[in-house]
Amino acid sequence: MEHPLLETVNDPADLRKLTKDQLPALAGELRDFIIDIVSTKEGHLGASLGVVELTIALHYIFNTPADQLVWDVGHQAYGHKILTGRRDVFHTNRQLNGLSGFPRRSESRYDTFGVGHSSTSISAALGMAMASNLKGETEKHHIAVIGDASIASGMAFEALNHAGVSKANLLIVLNDNAIGIDPSVGALKEYLTNVKKDRQLAKNNIIKALNFDYSGPIDGHSLPKLLKELERLKKKKGPKFLHIITTKGKGLKKAEEDQVKYHAPGKFDKHTGALIVQPNKEEPPKYQDVFGATIMELAEQNKKIVGITPAMPTGSSLKYMMKKFPDRAFDVGIAEQHAVTLAAGMATQGLLPFCNIYSTFLQRAYDQVIHDVALQKLPVIFCLDRAGLVGQDGATHHGAFDLAYLRCIPNIIIFAPRNEIELRNIMYTAQLGLDFPIAIRYPRGRGITLDWKKPFEEIEIGTGVELKKGKDIAVVTIGNMAQNASEAINNSMGKERIAHFDLRFLAPMDENLLHYIFSTYKKIVTVEDGSIKGGMGSALCEFAVKHRYKNKIKILGIPEQFIEQGSVEELQFAVGIHPKSIAVQLNKFL
Template identity: 75%
Template sequence: MYYSLLSNIETPKDLRKLTEAELPQLAKELRQFIIDIVSVKEGHLGASLGVVELTIALHYIFNTPIDELVWDVGHQAYGHKILTGRRDQFHTNRQLGGISGFPKRSESQYDTFGVGHSSTSISAALGMAIASQLNGAYNKKHIAVIGDASIASGMAFEGLNHAGVTNANLLIILNDNAIGIDPSVGALKEYLTEVKTNKRLARHNIIKALNFEYTGPIDGHDFGALIKELKRLKKSNGPQFLHVVTTKGKGLRQAEENQVKYHAPGKFDKYTGELVPSEGDPKPPKYQDVFGYTLVELASQNEKIIGITPAMPTGSSLKYMMEAFPNRAFDVGIAEQHAVTFAAGMATQGMVPFCNIYSTFLQRGYDQVIHDVVLQRLPVIFCLDRAGLVGEDGATHHGVFDLAYLRCIPDIIIFAPRNEMELRNIMYTAQKGLALPIAIRYPRGRGITLDWKRPFEEIPIGKGEQLRFGKEFAVLSVGTIANNVSEAIEKSGFTNHFSHYDMRFVKPIDHALLSQIFRTYQTVITVEDGVVTGGFGSAVVEFAAGQGFKGKLVMMGVPDRFIDQGSVSQLQEISGISVAAIVAELKKCISDQ
């Protein structure tokens, strides 16, 4: 496609030179540009396609970046990036050394607030608006674009509650498309659906009751309606709320019809929209599917089992239990804090809640983990998907902090399976009646075993195991990074020199096994796919110090800095935990002896 208008737009100043009559053509070009790039380079698709007209209208009417625009979550901001000086870099989106898949303050002055997790835009934009008033910038506008799934989060309501009693120049735009990653859920979603047609509800509007000037709903793909309303709101002061109805995936038939799959579809044909089929032999399962199918299997045997997820039934594969046992599986919306405490309440009544949350998102419910679950010793089973380095989603999504932030909490069990069978078996063990809560963390992507669905075996709590015997050095790992260690020992050329231990449990860590290791070896190496500061290696070092160990300790893990986007293999290399990096460390041990 020839981008006759888009190719001449370097910044929103260029956009504002167009006539309103030219905007539909620009929208067509921008939408196609996103499709052309994402079809090959992959990334988030449907959300950005749905806000093309809204993105253009916002930059056309408001004086960005002086007027400040905050995108909630951020996977809807591809069009924003393309129109704000990053068109020619967009092909590097989410790649190592390229631009981030989410708004990032260090990347552009137009990215006014870094995002990646949901429901932060209202609080951030309100903070900006009040600060601007304090700085004397009374005419400056602050716009938060938030989805209907994100606005149901508690933090969004906290922001609304505060904003309604201020005179801040804050415009909240609700991008209402009835879907986040999965379809939106809850009473607020039902209200937003009804308010579009029910005049009685429109008169008793929730947003108006919170002291906002409410407008809408309007068609988010109608430039005439958008431009007219945004011009009016630009001249108004105080907290304002614009309800915009859009279609996620707009402009690509398959993305409109299958909004869940085309949220981030992988490679697809830009002409037909059809997904590019995977090639090759049968592949091992994704860890999320091992969790999902195993949970259904266990739930069919144990009627007390409950499944809980905050807005990720597809991404976590809890969808399988929702299909098999719809009365025992709950999508609570983008509400991690509620999910944790909801699970705690279930546990007080003798239920066995499996609370499945991405590792990076459990951070949002940290107080609830400590205060509502662990302090009361309630046996909630946390299943932390996407643990470790997750790849192209980058710093906002890496699940590298969980071992460190959970390990400091008393009375919690922490387990990291090295393969699919270990995940199945710890789930089986956990539902048999643990006295304490447990966190099970496993990575994004596929495992290593085709015949993973084997009979269950109970795992003894707090016990590690030796995978390989060597005479001189010990390598300790936890979780699936064990595969890198095993491969590195094989490739090192010194296989008889290195013992390999899978410690399995970070808490309680196997003191008896560690004591044996420190009595036997003078050099001990720890390897983890989490932050090295405060994580698994730190636990081993703390134990060694208590034992008066005088030998050499080497900790390998994610360094003490945020890791940007790239493939998992690239980021493991950067973090020093790739197979090659481990081989280098093993050879160094040999040369130093």
């Protein structure tokens, strides 16, 4: 497809050479370019399509990168990347050694702040603006683009509260499309909906009360309106707030009609928008769907069970419980800290809260896990989806640290199922009643078991299992790495010499099993889909030191570095936990 205007824009300076009358045509070309690439390479579609006109207008009016632009979240920054010198390599987006799917400071001087998690833009841009004031750079502009789902987060409110009493030259653009990944929720969402309808409310709203120069709402797809208002705001000093209304998926009919599915739709026909469906074959379920089906099954039997997720009902598959038991399943919006303490409050009253949070997002609620849950021994059941390497979303989204950051906390049980049946059974066990909170971590994607809906069986807390006997080497795994290790052992030269154990619980560890392993096998290999530093291998080394064992231990896992984007298989190769990589290490050890 031809893109004559877009091909002349290698950076925003080229963009500013165009006339305002040319910009709508450029917007059409930019939209087509995004659709063209994402339809075959996959990625986040709807959010970037919704801000095409805004992206052009911001770079046209402001002198980026001297004027600093922060996106919140980076899902919507594809157009920004294409206009800032990355058009010709945009086809590598989210691929191994390619562009990051999110803004990244090391990738471009136009990416002023890395944004893989939400609700950070106002704090970051305010920090930049205050620094400019201190340095005497009073003509410099600082712009934060934030969605209506992100601005409902506590961190965004904290930043608004501070910005309103600052003298910072800050512009906040609220991209209001009433949806994040799933539809936005909460009282603020309802308030914004009313502001759009009631002009009087727009004149006297909560943003004005926080000392911002508020304008809008305006049509975020009208370049003339955007350009005019941004020109006006550019001349004003102090904190400013522009409220724009957009449509997520704008320009692709199916993406506008099904905004949840087309947030990141996979491959699709670029002309019709129809998803490219793979041939129908029986496959193991996704772990998230095992969770979704199991919590509904348990909730039917146990009325104390409630479900909580911070803005990921579709991604976590809690949406099924929300539909069947709407009074017992809650999407609390992008508010991980609130989700954890809400669950703690419910637990004090005898409920059994299943708090489903992606591993990488639980990092945002670390204090609440320690202070509000573990310290008080409240039996919250954390279900940590997307644990381990997650693929193309890259460094901000890998669940690399949960084993390490949870293991040091007292009063918490940590379990990783090696398959779907174990996930069902630990969820069943947890709702029978525990004296402590439990964190259940499981990976993104499909499992390994077709016939997974077995009758529930209780799991004894703190017990590991022997999966295979051996003579010389013991391989100890946790979670889904059992599958990788089993495959590696079967492909090793001396497989009859290699034993395999699934630790299952990182806390409390099965010390009886560990004494057996350390007293029986001279060489031990540990394999985990998590950080080597502080993880399961570290725990076994600590055990060995405590009990004065002298065994040789080889630790395989995610090294002490941030892992970038790529397929899960590529990344497992890169860090050495792919079955073929493990087999190489086993052969060396033999």
